[in-house]
Amino acid sequence: MKLHTVHEGGGLCRTIEVTVVQRQAPQLPPVTKFSPVADESETTGEELYIPPLNFAMVDNGIFRSGFPDYPNFAFLQTLGLRSIIYLCPEPYPEANIEFLKSNGIELFQFGIEGCKEPFVNIPEDTIREALKAVLDVRNQPLLIHCKRGKHRTGCLVGCLRKLQRWCLTSVFDEYQRFAAAKARVSDQRFMELFDVSSFRHLPISFSCLKR
């Protein structure tokens, strides 16, 4: 299903495309059980989980990572996800869509181009819409991901941290931990200038900001 959200601002009419693959709870096919991989060490003989690249917990019910692939599905099942917040413009792979469908996970796609410096232009409106989806408790637990979990995901999480009233140094520290050698000044400038005041009225129940 495609949702087209139209925004008016600064005399311009911009269209933000948000693709939502709806949860089909009542007609769910039987959940495919993905198995963790066998532990090759002879000491335990147990199976292991493979979290996606750059996986981390952001806050209660909010996770982040790079692009999850088939080997990560068993791990993702342990998170009990309700939604995926996908930040790339490319179509979601068929295998991932199947995984989402069979686990009743909704897909929110916010297509942000993965530009390289100095031609980076992070679309503020799209980040705003994505942040709204992240803050909606009905979508949690959720996983935010782009391709490598560094730039687009880093910017969105950084904006969330600003809303949690983290000082910029800590926002950048976290961003750089994931982006490492690929950290971008333009991303950090975007986060610095991102105005969170319009989100202040929203109810937030994070562990990192009791209010």
Add this chain to the structure above:
Amino acid sequence: MKLHTVHEGGGLCRTIEVTVVQRQAPQLPPVTKFSPVADESETTGEELYIPPLNFAMVDNGIFRSGFPDYPNFAFLQTLGLRSIIYLCPEPYPEANIEFLKSNGIELFQFGIEGCKEPFVNIPEDTIREALKAVLDVRNQPLLIHCKRGKHRTGCLVGCLRKLQRWCLTSVFDEYQRFAAAKARVSDQRFMELFDVSSFRHLPISFSCLKR
């Protein structure tokens, strides 16, 4: 108050010193309100929180960081902590003890020396005791910290991840994200060889491992 836990193993009798500053809920003095710092940007006029260096959420009710200092206290208050798992042998600073007392936070100290390679000798028994304290839901929400939140904290979190059945690559990926240029082969070897089988019987209610 000092607790001395005696362990027998391999014919040797080892003593592990665990310092516990007990929560004094009934006789609590009035909670000191630590204020976040003023935001210098004129756009919001709001106050900001300063998370400790290398702060992150590990899982539900489990946080990690470097050594928290006075400027971080307002932020720490938002976490609603019940305990601190402190991994250095040095006495806890007076200001931090006061903060803990006035917020009813219990201190568990597991004194692990901060050695440098190639003379690293991570005491397995102490990590085991610390992991037990971390897993005890009565102590959560809790903050694990050492000095910089890289090596001692990284090893303890890595052992927790093994218990959560993360594959070693992901355990190391997370360790290296925090240790960065200071990552140690000896720490990684310790995590690889750490046997979690004795913890398997404990009830665990993490989001990253539903079982």
